[in-house]
């Protein structure tokens with residue numbers, strides 16, 4: 316087991332800056348997910364941790380000791396790739412055994428014919444067989460050990476790749492989009508398996524994905540990355556409820572958070588397209604804002620003055636909930652998620668009012684994207700008088 320420290324790591328490919336002084340401390344036994352859109356630098360960071368890529372500046376440490384000078388094979392990390400990278404001509408058992416053979420046998424012993432003649436090869440190979448069996452049993456693939464990779468389903472191949480990472484009992488598992496080759500249903504199932512595996516092994520996992528749902532469901536903490544910067548590092552619910560930046564708010568959560576353009580008013584409240592919202596935002600009057608409200612925090616009522624009014628464009632029935640798609644002002648991508656029982660009377664084309672609790676409003680600077688402190692106008696008044 317091991318804690319991983321990433322300190323001021325920078326990386327460019329030619330003129331393209333990929334990582335801007337990334338700092339991240341991953342605790343021993345943690346399941347840390349790096350999540351962000353395609354091209355933001357997740358795989359590059361993981362490959363630097365593994366030693367497969369060299370950073371331009373900064374340092375990687377395990378349990379406080381820098382590992383920058385260690386070769387990948389000496390770092391005691393195991394990586395599972397998106398492609399699984401299984402050897403097609405080897406059986407499942409042989410694929411899983413590869414890292415052990417690489418480590419325990421000398422070059423001569425690894426040769427199939429010569430190896431058998433070497434005096435110590437027999438006991439080493441019995442140890443390896445035992446370890447492969449143990450791992451296969453743990454991953455429920457013991458019955459597949461004699462097959463070749465092409466005779467396996469996608470999920471089974473994925474488990475073999477995990478098995479190959481497990482046999483060496485690494486300090487840290489590095490996983491780069493290990494589920495992205497699987498169909499949607501299997502992907503959801505394998506999430507649970509990987510989370511279970513993490514719980515059983517208790518080893519540090521660093522997991523890379525561009526799928527926010529994967530990040531939200533498996534991790535102890537997630538690191539949201541964009542354009543080579545870590546925008547927020549926090550437990551999933553914290554990132555969802557308290558995003559530090561509008562880009563985080565928009566990336567995490569499905570359906571996406573609703574964003575309404577607004578302005579900080581001179582009287583210490585918020586003007587949202589002519590509708591006053593009794594919130595006091597920490598911004599100078601006239602500042603352009605983005606107001607974020609999660610779909611499940613938006614409710615629908617009759618139209619009226621002092622409300623954001625919209626029109627229903629489409630209703631999606633998810634069973635327990637309805638996703639009501641609305642046009643409001645120039646924005647036709649607004650979504651309210653309401654319990655089916657309370658929303659079933661609504662019709663496409665209907666004019667409705669949007670209502671929400673002030674506590675559920677997230678305010679951001681339209682300019683920088685940074686989260687702004689917002690208090691209800693009454694709280695703000697009480698605070699001034701206190």
Ligand SMILES: Nc1ncnc2c1ncn2[C@@H]1O[C@H](COP(=O)(O)OP(=O)(O)OP(=O)(O)O)[C@@H](O)[C@H]1O
Pocket residue numbers: 328331333351352353354355356357358359360524525
């Ligand atoms: N060897 C390389 N040479 C040049 N550019 C590279 C190299 N590897 C990655 N890049 C560039 O660096 C950026 C980050 O790539 P990276 O693979 O880390 O992204 P990612 O976040 O893993 O994306 P994805 O979700 O698509 O896998 C991209 O713009 C990519 O084109």
Ligand SMILES: [Mg+2]
Pocket residue numbers: 357358359491
């Ligand atoms: Mg990648």
